[in-house]
Amino acid sequence: MTHLLSSTITRRAALASGAALFAWSFIPSFVGGGGSRDPRLVVLVLRGALDGLIAAPPVGDPDHEALRGRLALTRSGENTAPMLDSFFGLHPSMPQFARLWSQGEAMLVHAVATPYRGRSHFDGQDVLESGQAGPGRVDSGWLNRALTTLPAGERIEGPARGLAVGVTTPLILRGSASITGWSPAAVVNSSDDLAQRLSTLYGERDPALQANLRQALALDAVARRETGDLPRSGADAAMRLPARGAAKLLAADDGPRIAALSFNGWDTHANAGAARGRVADLLAGLDAAFHEFEKGLGPQWRNTVVVALSEFGRTARVNGTSGTDHGVGGVCFIAGGAVAGGRVIADWPGLRQANLFEGRDLAPTTDLRAVLKGVLADHLGISPAALARIVFPGSDAVRPLANIIRTA
Amino acid sequence: MAADRSSETLIALHRFGFGARKGGADAREAARDPRGFVLAEFNRGLGSPAPGLPASVDLPAVADQQAKRDQELRAAPPNPATKGPAPPNLVNEAIHAEAASWLGFGHAAPSGVCERLVNFWANHFTVSAARGGLPRIMAGAYVREAIRPHVFGRFADMAAAVVRHPAMLTYLDNHISIGPGSKSARAGRGLNENLAREILELHTVGTGHSQADVNALARMLTGWTMAGRDGRLGRYGSFVFDAAAHEPGAQVLMGRSYVDAGENQAALAVRDLAALPATMQRIAWKLARHFIADQPPRDAVDALFATLRETGGDLRAVSRRLLTLDACWRAPLTKIRTPQDHLVAIWRLLNQAPEPAPRAQQLMARMGQPLWSPPSPAGYSDLDADWATPNAVKVRYDVVVEIARSRRDDPRGLLQDAFGPAVSAATRDAVMRAESREQGLALLLLSPEFMRR
Missing domain, CATH: 1.10.287 (Helix Hairpins)
Structure with a gap:
């Protein structure tokens, strides 16, 4: 099972893929009810700002088609989006996610955003990963700080240990909790x-x-x-192969339990495409990654949550180069056997001009920290106090979103 | 900022220097007064090498000591179960120390103009470590001993120091050249023309000489050698003139006759060659080609030549002329930085301290320009077309992506540090709009402004 991952990292591997897996070096030791809780959490950072209105189009919104123009996905025709409910569709290049949805193992949070309201990728990613209320504090990431609140058990001595040489730990996992990195041996030029x-x-x-x-x-x-x-x-292999390798590691009894990967390339200012095209390819890659996690984790899938998030969204309106520019409100994907799925969580703000944020973006109505707090609280058992003070400092007013995780 | 001030800023930083360092002071100073920025450093002159570096005369013994260790290890390999860490390789240690000194010079200078001149002359008078053996261990010390002291002196003095340096004598085989009519002559040992030929073809006139001239200079150079282990001729590793190997008699070189004055015969010949108009013409052209363009403007070459001739080959005077030529401050930046200069520029922009020598040397080699190791006595190419090949561009791309991936610098601050206000809108936009810090940094380090000098 180690053939996909190499403990000695080739130069090519370090170069070609940003999608190295970084994970906590310990297996958490939960002592609970039956003593059998063994949760797994994977965070996928989609760098460059995912366009939530094409990933999960609000087909039922009367202003949607006019705003999106050539990028609009619709109920029928050339750019048909399969419908998740009566209002939201899903991009047609995500059939695996749609299947997980129908199995009740996938959900979406829409019109979601971090507290950051600017339009810089650099600052936006800092806020997304640091878990701070604003840019500038980049000494540690929220996922690492979450690890510091967990009871550390055995150190991971998996078969494929090895540092991802030359690739720095992403901010989200940086901090005092010990982190190990792996690079898939089979990588593609991402x-x-x-x-x-x-x-x-x-x-x-x-x-x-x-x-x-x-x-x-x-x-x-x-x-x-x-x-x-x-x-x-291409995007498919750039996400599928690292996810396949990561899933094998995460499935092992002595493998990591909490990990993050980042996937690049979501900054689609031009020729984004609708049912086919650049965003479609990227979403197909993400869909493949979800599928690889499901397959590779096997029996552990039922204990797993995979969250895919991005630093911010994109403009609601199409720009002059058939793409979209940096915006605010976006979408967050959550899948896994531990997820109470089959739902879109959204306090939908509407796409009327007056309702757009600064007249151009999907207005954010859900704080991404609420989503993540909900996952961390109900999946990893982190206390509300620790979430508000340590993981997302100063977020007392942001209540954890309940019912993301299935109750056994 | 006016277009010409903006382009003069980049010219100050890149044409004449190694690029601006982290923190922004260099770029600010260069933008405020581009010409003054370069000239101030030029007037301060070269920094002194760190104390403690071994002199080249001590290095042959170091090489011997390591060879002995290697031999002992081969004869009695240590038990793999009980052996501790391998003892340091003395030759590699000496090379790394010298490389660290070179990196330190490149890092310490606000502009780097003086060090660029050192590198130019070291390349003109190449000793390549790629040859192995003594040239390998001595190449760095050679630059420090034969090149640096003369960068602001006379060309003839530099040529004289170069030709008698053991690194050059062993690199171009003159240490084993024996006059066929000398006392040491015997079957199987004789004249070696290598050094004489390169002095004429590469170091001085370049053209206009005949095979007879090469032969005459080679005969005059017989006896110029390095003292051997036995200490018979002098201190091991030092330059000595071995009268017994010297070809007796007068020689005619380039139409001039040289009586046999022992060591002084070749010394005088080299001084004369260094002073010939053809030599000055050639170094004027090489300076202009290096600092201005592959096809330098004719009047710039003429101006440099005139200065050399008027001053009798004063390198301070010709360098100053170069730095004050209007042509230099007008010509667009069309040459791609060599891999070494590109890497030095990257390290200056990203690092507080010089890059550690082993890693720096590794990256220079990977980018196709290992330190002090040109492929031939002609030195590294100075032509854009030789460095800007598709493969070379791809290797730079790969290396820069790797570097960018290992950093978390904010590219917005670095744009300012690197160029001040003198960056094109296209490059600024590309960096600012990058989808991540690492992508922004890679775009900055591969941008035309950062690559061209």
Whole structure:
């Protein structure tokens, strides 16, 4: 079972994928009722700002189609979204999530946001991961601080231990609790987005460098195909393969229980697409990741919660380049056998112009910290006091969202 | 900021220096007074090497000691069950210490203009560690002993110091060259023309000489060697003139006759070669090509040549002329930074302290420019086309992505530190709009402004 993950990290592996798994180095020792609680929690950080209105379109909102224009998903036609309920659809490239939904093992929180109201990815990710009310405090992350409140049991001595060399622990897991990292051996080039941005910059300023970069990337792609070094590329493999490796680690009895991965590339300013296109590919990758966790965790899936979140949402209206810009309100995916799923949690603000945040974004009506507090309280048993003081400092007024976790 | 002030800022930082350091002071100073920023450092001159570095004369013994250790280890390998940590490799330690000194110089200077000149001259008079053996362990000390002291002196003095340095003598085989008519001549040992040829082809005139000239200079250079282990000729590792190996008789070089004056015969010849107009023409052109463009403006080359000729090869004067040439402050930044200069610029921008030598050397090698190891006596290429290949760009991309992934710097602050106000809207926007800090940092470190000098 270790063939997917390598304890010695190749240079290529460290380079190519941001999706290294970082996990608590200990197995929590819960002593509870039957003494048999063995929860697993995985947080997927979607960097770049997921467009919640395309992931889970509010098809029933009368202003939706007009606002979204070419990016609109609808009840019928070329860009049909399967309906989750009478109001919300789901992106058609997420059939596995839809299936989990119908099994009652997946849910969505919509119109959700961190307390951050600016539009900088850097600051937005700091707030998302630090768990602080604003940017600037980046010494530790909320998931790490949550670990410090848990009873530490055995140290993980799994078969595939090894530090993810050269990749720093993401802020969300940084702090005093001991963290171990793994990089999947089979990784794909997930930095296509960086190459694209760099190529665009060279195109404006330095055509000679652009020509060289393009040629190099084309050669690299051929080499990867020829050698079978990196079997696939694109968003699907960039998320599927790390998730597959991570799931095997998490499934093991002596493997990690609480972990985070980040997936890049969600900053879709141009040509986002509707049923097909860039966002569709990214969501298909995320869907594949959920499926890999379900398959790989096997019997442990029933003890598992996987949360996918992003630093903020995107503008409600389509921009001039068939994409969307940085916004506020977005969506949060939650799946797992431990989830009381089949529901969208949303205090829907509506998409009328007057209801948009600053006249441009889906207004946030649910604090993401409420969602995470609900998960941490009911899945890991962290006390409300610790959540308000240690995990999300100064969040006393943000009440944990109840009933996300299934009661056994 | 006016366009010309903005471009002068980048010229001050990148054409003449190693790029701005973390904290923003360098970029601010360069933006305030671009020319003054460069000239102030030029006037201060070079920093002194850290004390404690071994002199090259001590290094052959260090190499011997390590060779002896290696031999003992091969003869009696330690029991793998009981052996402790391997003892440090003395040769590698000496090389790392010298590399650390080089990295320290690159890190300490606000601009780096003087160190850029050191590197230019070290490359002009290449000794490559890639040759192995003594050149490998001595390459760093050679730059410190033969190049640095003369960067603001006379070209002829630098040439003289270079040609008698044991690193150069062993790199280009002159230490084993024996005059065919000398007392030491015997079957199977004779003349080696390697150093003589490179002095003519690479160090001085470049063209206009014949095979007979190469041969004549090689004969004059016979006897210029390094004292061996036995100490018979002098202190092991030092330069000595071995009269017994010297070819007797007068020689004719480039139409000039040199009577046999022992060691002084070649010394005089090298001084004369260094003073020839063809030599000055060539170094004027090489300086302009390095600091301005692959095809430097003719009048810039002429101006540098005139200064060299008027001052008798004064390198301080010609360097000052270079730094004050209007052409230098007008020509666009078209050359890609060499991998070493790109890495030094990255470390200056990201790190408070110099990068540790072993890791720095590893990265330079991976980027295709290992420290003091050009592929031939011609040195590293100075042409954009040789460094800006698709593969080289991809390796830089990979290395920068790896570096960016290991950091959490805020690219917004670094944009300011790196360029001050002199950044293009395209690069600023690309960095500011990056979807994560690491992506923003990678875009900054790979941006045209950061890559071109």
